[in-house]
Amino acid sequence: MILFLLACGTEPADTAASDSGTCETAVTWQNFAQGYFASYCQSCHASTTPDRHGAPEGVDFATEAETREQAAAVRRTVLTNSTMPPGGGLLEDDVALLTEWLDCAPAR
Ligand code: HEC
Numbered sequence: 764m765i766l767f768l769l770a771c772g773t774e775p776a777d778t779a780a781s782d783s784g785t786c787e788t789a790v791t792w793q794n795f796a797q798g799y800f801a802s803y804c805q806s807c808h809a810s811t812t813p814d815r816h817g818a819p820e821g822v823d824f825a826t827e828a829e830t831r832e833q834a835a836a837v838r839r840t841v842l843t844n845s846t847m848p849p850g851g852g853l854l855e856d857d858v859a860l861l862t863e864w865l866d867c868a869p870a871r
Pocket of ligand 1: 808849
C-alpha cells in the first residue's frame with residue numbers, strides 16, 4: 764500500500780523538478796524566448812494577431828507565463844514532432860536555446 768502510494772506520487776513531482784530548478788541557464792525570456800516566439804509563432808499564436816491561420820484559441824505564446832504553461836506542448840510540437848511552426852525552418856541554434864529554455868529555470 765505504501766509502495767503504491769509512493770509510485771503514484773512520484774511522477775508529477777519528477778516532471779515538475781525537471782521543468783524547473785534542476786539546472787540554471789543564462790537563456791531567458793527576455794534574451795531569447797520572447798524574440799523566438801515572436802518570430803516563429805505569434806503570427807498565428809497571439810490574441811493580437813489579425814489572422815490566426817487556424818491556430819486554436821488560447822494557444823498563445825505572447826507572454827512568458829502563458830508560454831511556460833504550455834511548455835510540454837511546445838516541446839512536443841517543435842522539438843519532438845516538428846509540426847510547429849508549420850513550414851518548419853527551425854535553426855539548429857534555436858533548437859539548442861529553446862531546449863535549454865524549456866528545461867531550465869532562468870537564473871534571476
Ligand atoms: C502559420 C501559422 C502558425 C505558426 C507560425 C505556428 N503555428 Fe502552431 N498551430 C497552427 C495551427 C493552424 C494549429 C492547429 C492545427 C494543428 O494542431 O496542427 C496549431 C496548433 C498548435 C498547437 C496545439 C496543437 C497541439 O498539438 O498541441 C501548439 C502547441 C502549437 N501550434 C505551437 C506552435 C509553436 C510553439 C509555434 C512556433 C514555433 C507555432 N505553433 C507556430 C498554426 C501555426
